[in-house]
Amino acid sequence: MCEIPAVPTYERIRIRYGETDQMGHAYYGNYALWLEQARGTWCRERGFTYKSLEEQGVYLPCVELHVRYKGEVRYDDWISVEITLGEIRRASMRFDYKIINETLGKLTTEGYTWHVTMNGETRKAMSVPPFVRDMLLRDPNVTATAE
Amino acid sequence: MCEIPAVPTYERIRIRYGETDQMGHAYYGNYALWLEQARGTWCRERGFTYKSLEEQGVYLPCVELHVRYKGEVRYDDWISVEITLGEIRRASMRFDYKIINETLGKLTTEGYTWHVTMNGETRKAMSVPPFVRDMLLRDPNVTATAE
């Protein structure tokens, strides 16, 4: 069992008008975009980009999404997405998320996503390659952030 | 305990180009739009529209979303969303979904959403109003479909 450095990454996002719906809240499907953006920053803080992973033939499609909406997120609110890597298995990994609505000063959302490692050419699932596992387990405090 | 007529509703949707991402699949956040569209049709088959509910001051914001992505959905694929009402509680309800990719002939997605009843004016949660409960429990086979 590998131990995962429990270092969260934070991504601040301002809500767009087009992300709201007629109820006046952010539409529930748009949260997926913010979780994805947070994953991008999570990688970057560990010295690599998700884009570079794909260029090396490793894709991380999402196979499970869970979101609990506990409070409101509205247009022009600032949210902060706290993301941590919760678990790595042989061929998959889970990210955990907490969204703080900074404008309201409240935790508004919790969730997680599971991702599998997919070979970009064969489009088949594969084990997490060792070089990817190493990057995922990096401590951002001792790694240079990618651009 | 009320018994829910276990009559599923089916909504067929063709995947848009703008719903794909560079991986060549439908983006994982866009499924929320299809589940929502299926809920609209579910209501309609029971003789009312979600729009009319809001006009009567009853909103059904989603408070929990769960999706398991088991197979691919691609541009121009036809999917069929099977939706059933799984549970009604005092102030909330759960819908269950299965997405069949008709183009591939495979079950590709499973999920559920929890919704609370919200008073449109006070923006507070409230018990499911009796007239709403009655509509939710209608058997579509003995109810005229709404336009």
Next chain:
Amino acid sequence: MCEIPAVPTYERIRIRYGETDQMGHAYYGNYALWLEQARGTWCRERGFTYKSLEEQGVYLPCVELHVRYKGEVRYDDWISVEITLGEIRRASMRFDYKIINETLGKLTTEGYTWHVTMNGETRKAMSVPPFVRDMLLRDPNVTATAE
């Protein structure tokens, strides 16, 4: 100069909740999705699919978009997108659109899009291949609709 059969194609679409914004209208960027869906149907009525074009290495990226929003489109409205091929040049083509809000019985939107033919492998612009030009000029009244 080739003459284009001035046969419009119509695509009916019901507006999704997630396509609205807090103003209560459909968000102005989402119209692009409906124009795209109409283009897909336009191809289909001429016996081919845009998907099959891409599989043959011919992409039609949009290089210009113009939309005039003259009236409202709201959640659950039915719209009908009327699309015609307005012009074909050596390496590009223009589609023209009119959106009728059927729920209101009013013309609500007008617009056009220009597309270039792009070689899918080299990612370079190219002349409209003759087999594509032939398909674009088909009269849907004498062509079987693609699935």
Next chain:
Amino acid sequence: MCEIPAVPTYERIRIRYGETDQMGHAYYGNYALWLEQARGTWCRERGFTYKSLEEQGVYLPCVELHVRYKGEVRYDDWISVEITLGEIRRASMRFDYKIINETLGKLTTEGYTWHVTMNGETRKAMSVPPFVRDMLLRDPNVTATAE
């Protein structure tokens, strides 16, 4: 005729994965979200927020959108949206945009949007209220930025 301070505002945005499509580019409809985000920042640099305008009953729905796509925008690219107020009329205004793909170092997009002033209660068009006109004509170099 009023003279508009020709001071551009710049908004930097990193492209999300969910904003791409299977062609590997950003989907043409998603640019509308970036233009909107730039408008929000444009207001903020002039000491007010679009949100506060709506709270005061003044809405600025888009009535015309024009976009010319001249180059590529891809996942993880940084773009910079340059926005200027091009014209104010009695009851409408035009914003002009240039998008620089910073990752490529190239101008990739040009466009404009027309907006009318709408009374939030009556939902009717109205003249640009004097207090709004004053704010629109502010010079950001002599105005404190809104939060």
